[in-house]
Amino acid sequence: MSGPLVGIIMGSDSDLDVMRQAADVLKGFGIGYELRVISAHRTPDIMTEYAASATGRGLKVIIAGAGGSAHLPGMTASHTPLPVIAVPVKRDNHDHEALWSNIKMPPGVPLATMPENGAKNAALMAIEILALSDATLLKKYRAFRQKQHDDVIAIDKALQQRGKA
Numbered sequence: 001m002s003g004p005l006v007g008i009i010m011g012s013d014s015d016l017d018v019m020r021q022a023a024d025v026l027k028g029f030g031i032g033y034e035l036r037v038i039s040a041h042r043t044p045d046i047m048t049e050y051a052a053s054a055t056g057r058g059l060k061v062i063i064a065g066a067g068g069s070a071h072l073p074g075m076t077a078s079h080t081p082l083p084v085i086a087v088p089v090k091r092d093n094h095d096h097e098a099l100w101s102n103i104k105m106p107p108g109v110p111l112a113t114m115p116e117n118g119a120k121n122a123a124l125m126a127i128e129i130l131a132l133s134d135a136t137l138l139k140k141y142r143a144f145r146q147k148q149h150d151d152v153i154a155i156d157k158a159l160q161q162r163g164k165a
């Protein structure tokens, strides 16, 4: 059996409620993933080793989420040539520091930053990347987008009918 294609990492288990949403989306598409707590500040050695060994272990994309100073996504990106997708974790008692930290990467080290708590979109972005070389996955992804499209039409239709009643 082949290993996971997507690595989902987060700075703390307190990020799990947000980051689990990425895992759920990947699971729905039948994509293998691994879920790890790795802190840029508390376990910098493990972060470096994880990112540096990622291609060798067969990962194709990394989704990294953190709140506060949120160095995990950017520092992971700096240690791997894989695409890294950042999820700035935002709590009610936070300002927008994680978002700013993630989008202010210097030229030369790209980081695909999602909206605050945008773990679902992070997974969908990972799927788009994987689908570039997987026709079966691309078909599933197209069907997912088509369903979203059709759902909006159905909702609008129901609204128009209620409006007339």
Ligand code: RP5
Residues within 6 Å of the ligand: 010, 011, 012, 013, 014, 015, 039, 065, 066, 067, 068, 069, 070, 089
């Ligand atoms: C960040 O600090 C983590 O990603 C988390 O969002 C935040 C708080 O971490 P804990 O103190 O809850 O472990 O590094």
